[in-house]
Amino acid sequence: MGDVFVLAEHLRGELREVTFEMLNKGLKMTEDVGGELYAILLGHQVSHLAEQLKGWAHKVLLVDDPQLENFNSEPYQVVLSHLIKHRRPSLILIGHTSFGMDLAPNLAVELGFPLITDCIELRWEPAGLQATRQIYGGKINAQVSARESDGYLATVRVGSFSAEQGVRLTGEIETIASPLAEEIKYKRFIQYIEAAIAEVDITQAEIIVAVGRGIGEQENIAMVQELADALGGVVACSRPIVDKKWLPKERQVGTSGKTVKPKIYIALGISGAFQHVAGIKGAGTIIAINKDPKAPIFSVADYGIVDDLFKVIPVLKEKVEALKS
Amino acid sequence: MDIIVCVKRVPETAEVDLAIERDEKDIVKKDLVFDINEWDNYAMEEAVRIKENIGGTVTAVTLGEEDSRETLRRCLAMGADRAMILADPALQGSDAYATALALHQAIKKERYDLILTGVQASDDGYAQVGGILAEMLGIPHVTMVTKVDIQGKLAKVRRELEGGLEEELEVELPALFTIQTGINEPRYVSIMGIRKARGKEIRELMVKDLELTEDEVGQKGSQIHLEKVFLPPVEKEAEIIQGDPSQISERLLEIIKEKGGVI
Ligand SMILES: Cc1cc2nc3c(=O)[nH]c(=O)nc-3n(C[C@H](O)[C@H](O)[C@H](O)COP(=O)(O)OP(=O)(O)OC[C@H]3O[C@@H](n4cnc5c(N)ncnc54)[C@H](O)[C@@H]3O)c2cc1C
Numbered sequence: 001m002g003d004v005f006v007l008a009e010h011l012r013g014e015l016r017e018v019t020f021e022m023l024n025k026g027l028k029m030t031e032d033v034g035g036e037l038y039a040i041l042l043g044h045q046v047s048h049l050a051e052q053l054k055g056w057a058h059k060v061l062l063v064d065d066p067q068l069e070n071f072n073s074e075p076y077q078v079v080l081s082h083l084i085k086h087r088r089p090s091l092i093l094i095g096h097t098s099f100g101m102d103l104a105p106n107l108a109v110e111l112g113f114p115l116i117t118d119c120i121e122l123r124w125e126p127a128g129l130q131a132t133r134q135i136y137g138g139k140i141n142a143q144v145s146a147r148e149s150d151g152y153l154a155t156v157r158v159g160s161f162s163a164e165q166g167v168r169l170t171g172e173i174e175t176i177a178s179p180l181a182e183e184i185k186y187k188r189f190i191q192y193i194e195a196a197i198a199e200v201d202i203t204q205a206e207i208i209v210a211v212g213r214g215i216g217e218q219e220n221i222a223m224v225q226e227l228a229d230a231l232g233g234v235v236a237c238s239r240p241i242v243d244k245k246w247l248p249k250e251r252q253v254g255t256s257g258k259t260v261k262p263k264i265y266i267a268l269g270i271s272g273a274f275q276h277v278a279g280i281k282g283a284g285t286i287i288a289i290n291k292d293p294k295a296p297i298f299s300v301a302d303y304g305i306v307d308d309l310f311k312v313i314p315v316l317k318e319k320v321e322a323l324k325s
Numbered sequence: 326m327d328i329i330v331c332v333k334r335v336p337e338t339a340e341v342d343l344a345i346e347r348d349e350k351d352i353v354k355k356d357l358v359f360d361i362n363e364w365d366n367y368a369m370e371e372a373v374r375i376k377e378n379i380g381g382t383v384t385a386v387t388l389g390e391e392d393s394r395e396t397l398r399r400c401l402a403m404g405a406d407r408a409m410i411l412a413d414p415a416l417q418g419s420d421a422y423a424t425a426l427a428l429h430q431a432i433k434k435e436r437y438d439l440i441l442t443g444v445q446a447s448d449d450g451y452a453q454v455g456g457i458l459a460e461m462l463g464i465p466h467v468t469m470v471t472k473v474d475i476q477g478k479l480a481k482v483r484r485e486l487e488g489g490l491e492e493e494l495e496v497e498l499p500a501l502f503t504i505q506t507g508i509n510e511p512r513y514v515s516i517m518g519i520r521k522a523r524g525k526e527i528r529e530l531m532v533k534d535l536e537l538t539e540d541e542v543g544q545k546g547s548q549i550h551l552e553k554v555f556l557p558p559v560e561k562e563a564e565i566i567q568g569d570p571s572q573i574s575e576r577l578l579e580i581i582k583e584k585g586g587v588i
Contacts, residue, residue, distance in 0.1 A: 011486070070492075073466075074465070096452075097487065098468075098469055098484070098485060098486045098487055099486075101444075101452050101456075101468050101469065102456070102466075102467070102468045102469070102484075103456075104453075104456070105421075105452075105453040105454075105455070105456025105457045105460065106456045106457070106459065106460040106466065108457070109422075109456075109457050109460040109461060110460060114422075114548035114549060115422075115453065115548065115549075116549055117421075117450075117451050117452055117453055118450060118451070118452070130552075133450075134450070134557070135448060135449045135450060135554070136338045136343065136352065136447075136448060137338065137339060137447060137450075138557070139338060139343055139557075140343060140345070140352060140554050140555070140556065140557070141554065141555050141556070141557045141558075142449075142551055142552075142553070142554045142555075143551075143552045143553050143554075143555070144549050144550060144551050144552060145549070145550050145552055146548060146549055146550075147547075147548050147549075147550070185497075186465035186496065186497050186500075187465045187467065187494055187495075187496050187497075188494060188495045188496075189492060189493075189494055190481070190492075190493040190494060190495055191492070191493050192486075192490060192491070192492050192493075193483065193490070193491040193492065193493055194489075194490060195488070195489025195490060206585065206586075207581075207586055213339065214340075230588075231581065231586055231588065232586070232587060233586075239506065239507070240506070242507060243506045243507035244510070245510065249489065250489075252489075255487050255488070256485055256487060256488070256489070257488070257489060258488070258489065259488070263584055263585040263586070264581060264584050264585065264586055271339050284584060284585065285580070285584040287577065287580065288563065291340070292339075292340055292341070292342060293342065294342055294343065294556070296557070298562075298563045298565075299557065299559055299560055299561060299562070299563070300561065301563040302563060302564065303563055303564050303565075303566055303577075303580060304563035304564070304565045304566065305565070305566050305573055305577075306565060307570075307573070311570045312570045312573055312574065314570075315570040315571055315573075315574045316570075316573075316574040316577055316578075319571075319574045319575070319578060320578065320588055323578070323588050324588060
């Protein structure tokens with residue numbers, strides 16, 4: 001009882017940061033109820049990753065199979081449910097990432113476990129698992145609890161817990177024979193498709209003026225481009241702007257776009273959803289203009305202006321241009 | 326190709342200063358504008374495009390209150406042939422699991438080659454219904470799909486990973502895909518079009534039609550219970566710059582210079 005499984009997430013030979021965040025959180029959760037922390041590593045020829053995980057868990061369970069080489073929810077689900085049915089952990093943590101979102105709901109149904117997704121905090125209550133998560137694009141928090149069960153699944157939002165190592169553990173690696181008997185073939189991986197090569201590399205920019213849905217119309221981007229030019233910066237954007245094809249994908253900031261690290265990031269009409277904000281963690285100074293005083297962007301910004309961007313930007317642009325000439 | 330699309334009616338909240346109800350169980354919704362969930366709109370468009378390309382039918386299905394008929398009429402106006410509503414009061418308060426169970430009961434008797442849902446709903450953002458539904462139906466699924474190419478009994482799809490990376494997969498049909506925004510450009514739907522759709526029948530299914538008991542759905546059938554909602558604690562407070570646009574701009578210029586901008 002009380003054991004926690006953390007599914008190690010890796011892509012192209014490297015462990016992803018969320019793995020360490022979950023291991024840290026998982027360790028705390030085992031300490032609360034007296035269980036052991038297991039890092040679960042599925043892959044092919046990944047013993048170097050198992051070595052890396054040793055210091056982070058009481059035990060590393062390693063399953064090696066060519067079918068596990070690239071993440072695919074089908075073989076992953078077969079192997080994980082096999083491990084979980086045998087070892088009966090109380091909690092399984094999976095990243096709320098593209099991988100985790102593809103896997104967790106199906107696995108929960110197969111196991112008959114309650115699943116809480118996109119958690120930013122987790123705790124044990126006498127009646128079971130309780131979590132905090134965000135709703136309405138991060139504007140509201142919700143406290144939720146799962147029904148009583150022997151086991152729980154939770155997916156964890158990236159960046160919710162520290163990835164810095166506290167105590168170094170000395171976990172041993174246990175290699176488990178792959179339970180995959182035959183080839184699972186309903187969903188076949190063909191290839192990775194890389195992002196197109198960028199004409200403008202926003203990841204190297206020192207000043208970024210980013211627009212979100214609040215920009216309203218495609219024509220309005222010209223005004224922002226002029227401001228960016230005057231400041232010697234580049235224009236970037238949130239996802240809806242790319243979805244509408246107003247700017248190319250290479251300009252998108254966030255989890256499914258680029259991670260940027262400018263000295264100054266000016267967010268115009270961007271609400272501050274976590275998928276966007278994850279891309280600007282490395283920015284020096286963040287300035288946000290948004291007419292909604294409760295927009296989540298204000299809790300990551302250093303400076304905020306609660307106003308209509310169309311009132312502020314033309315004046316700001318004029319002043320910058322006047323200074324330059 | 327027979328396609329079923331699961332859609333949800335949600336409040337538009339991005340630009341609204343939200344308030345919380347006294348009982349702390351929900352936000353105050355009475356003055357909010359509702360529309361189809363953004364992700365579902367892309368899923369609907371994708372279904373209609375596939376139908377236009379290779380023929381077939383599109384059925385839109387929703388679980389929600391009576392008002393959700395409006396969302397279904399919007400889907401019919403977009404090009405859906407049929408619509409089903411699960412609006413039994415006993416279904417209200419269902420979590421993702423109970424919702425998927427009800428949808429499963431409604432869908433399993435239908436003919437389908439493809440089921441589409443949005444990646445997630447913009448209100449509670451669980452991103453679970455698609456996966457649960459596929460598991461219950463026993464069909465393969467792919468989440469966060471950004472491209473669909475039907476090739477007979479197979480579909481070649483692109484799925485979004487992170488940082489701009491995507492993967493290409495081949496999947497046997499029938500299958501379920503959760504659709505990511507940006508996969509297409511959803512068509513404009515006029516008020517006139519929605520009005521015209523009033524004439525089309527919307528099939529209503531009650532809990533007993535779904536062969537479920539009231540204990541299996543709604544809050545009772547849910548795995549997750551909402552205890553309370555609250556405003557996120559302010560971890561870091563931005564320094565708010567006040568004044569008229571000119572004063573604000575002056576202050577911004579100072580900050581930009583101080584923080585390393587060269588003007
Ligand atoms: C798997 C997945 C991956 C994703 N990846 C990304 C990603 O990489 N990057 C990303 O950005 N998003 C991503 N998203 C989408 C994300 O969840 C949000 O939907 C998106 O970031 C919202 O963009 P926005 O802030 O521009 O729009 P909205 O949330 O609609 O916000 C618009 C804001 O503009 C303000 N506004 C409107 N008019 C004005 C005005 N005149 N003046 C001032 N302010 C105004 C409003 O108050 C509001 O806050 C992803 C989602 C999923 C599910």
